[in-house]
Amino acid sequence: MFWGYEHHHCAGPRGPRGGPFGRGRPGMGGGPPGWWGDWFGGPPLRADRGGVRYLVLDVLAERARHGYEVIQAIEQRSGDTYRPSPGVIYPTLQMLEELGHARVIEAEGRKIYEITDAGREDLKANREYVDEFYERFVETSWERFAEDFGDVMKRIGSLMKMLRHAMRRGRITPAVLARTVKVLDKAAAEIEELLAEDPEGRAGRRP
Numbered sequence: 001m002f003w004g005y006e007h008h009h010c011a012g013p014r015g016p017r018g019g020p021f022g023r024g025r026p027g028m029g030g031g032p033p034g035w036w037g038d039w040f041g042g043p044p045l046r047a048d049r050g051g052v053r054y055l056v057l058d059v060l061a062e063r064a065r066h067g068y069e070v071i072q073a074i075e076q077r078s079g080d081t082y083r084p085s086p087g088v089i090y091p092t093l094q095m096l097e098e099l100g101h102a103r104v105i106e107a108e109g110r111k112i113y114e115i116t117d118a119g120r121e122d123l124k125a126n127r128e129y130v131d132e133f134y135e136r137f138v139e140t141s142w143e144r145f146a147e148d149f150g151d152v153m154k155r156i157g158s159l160m161k162m163l164r165h166a167m168r169r170g171r172i173t174p175a176v177l178a179r180t181v182k183v184l185d186k187a188a189a190e191i192e193e194l195l196a197e198d199p200e201g202r203a204g205r206r207p
Contacts, residue, residue: 051133052084052092053101057115057123058130060102064114067093077134 059065059073067090075083093113096102101119104111115123123130163180166172 051129052088053096054123054126054130055084055133056089056092056096057101057119060113060115061120061123064105064107064112066110066112070113 055074056070059070059077062073065073067086070093071084071086071089093102096119097104097113099118100116101122102113102115105114106112163172166176
């Protein structure tokens with residue numbers, strides 16, 4: 001149930017670090033808000049270990065690149081949501097070279113990697129993996145919805161502030177609490193129905 005905060009390590013409606021938006025965190029400007037990672041654990045999507053090679057081949061198919069450029073290209077294509085580490089990319093490039101799917105060439109005095117015909121065949125056979133991987137980022141990017149979700153969290157914070165104010169002024173009684181619970185349960189049920197709908201507005205199925 002939406003209001004079952006006790007099941008989340010006592011996070012409560014104030015968030016895991018205190019306050020509706022997390023304690024000591026920056027606001028909405030300049031990227032995702034600080035509380036986002038606390039509530040959702042940061043960007044959830046990553047390439048599996050065996051799939052990174054196809055992402056690398058994909059960017060090498062555009063043009064030859066050195067390792068850092070490979071990292072940048074993957075990050076840009078994922079909408080700045082996924083940035084593979086050098087500890088993942090450089091061993092992958094070495095593996096692709098050993099497989100004959102990429103080769104090292106020199107350009108402007110430095111070594112860069114370019115895809116081979118065998119690499120293009122491997123990429124072609126696994127194109128679906130690459131396309132589906134990036135599509136998932138477009139659909140679920142947390143940066144894309146951060147500002148809108150911030151508005152929701154602000155309203156939840158305002159609700160908690162209103163309840164605290166009422167408690168301090170002695171306006172909270174068992175009868176008021178019982179009615180408040182019913183109002184919140186009704187709102188939570190309506191929100192749950194909204195979340196069950198698909199993005200196109202068609203009614204979805206509950207799991």
